[in-house]
Amino acid sequence: MPPVLMNLKVLLPFQIFAEKTGVSRIVAETREGSFGLLPHRLDCVAALAPGILIYETDVEGEVYVAVDEGVMVKTGPDVLVSVRRAMGGTDLGQLRDLVEQEFLTLDEHEQSVRSVMARLETGFMRRFATFQHE
Numbered sequence: 001m002p003p004v005l006m007n008l009k010v011l012l013p014f015q016i017f018a019e020k021t022g023v024s025r026i027v028a029e030t031r032e033g034s035f036g037l038l039p040h041r042l043d044c045v046a047a048l049a050p051g052i053l054i055y056e057t058d059v060e061g062e063v064y065v066a067v068d069e070g071v072m073v074k075t076g077p078d079v080l081v082s083v084r085r086a087m088g089g090t091d092l093g094q095l096r097d098l099v100e101q102e103f104l105t106l107d108e109h110e111q112s113v114r115s116v117m118a119r120l121e122t123g124f125m126r127r128f129a130t131f132q133h134e
Contacts, residue, residue, distance in 0.1 A: 004039045004077060008055055010065065011082045018065070018088070020057060026079055027054040028072055037074055046072045048083065050099050052092065063088070066095040066102075 005024055010017040026037040029051030037044075053065045070083030085102070089095045 006037070006039050006074075006077050006079050008079045008081065010053070010067070010086055011080065012086060013084060017083075017086045020055065020060075022057045022059065023055050023079070024058070025056050026072075028067075028081070029053075035072075037072075037079060039077060041074065043075050045074075048072055048081070052095055052099065053081065053086075064090070064092055064095050066099045068102075 003024075005022045006026065008018065008020045008023045008026060010019075024039070028035050028037075028046065029049050030046050031049050035046050048067060048070045050068050051066075053067045054062060055065075056062045066087045066089070067081070067083040068085040070081060073080045073082075087095070087098055087102075089098070
């Protein structure tokens with residue numbers, strides 16, 4: 001009887017980053033720490049934090065993927081990882097630096113959008129509060 005292995009699919013917003021079969025284990029990072037999956041684990045869902053996703057196959061060995069925040073869903077042998085950004089590589093140190101530079105720091109455009117949205121929300125709440133008092 002052949003061993004039960006997992007199928008891994010890593011999705012980005014507009015494309016499939018990776019689709020792997022024969023995955024024997026997966027390790028991902030959550031806000032609470034590392035989260036490991038083996039083929040016989042019960043179905044589950046986990047919110048992923050920016051970090052390093054590790055999966056292992058007989059053909060490729062241990063593979064590292066830098067991922068942004070997202071979600072991981074395991075149903076039976078299928079594991080679906082949906083993240084905003086992902087980058088592969090072989091040097092773990094380089095990938096860790098990439099996570100810190102690219103995924104953990106907001107780019108200038110995203111910071112300005114968040115600032116504008118905060119001002120809009122504050123203005124709306126202020127006007128709503130004065131409207132209620134009238």
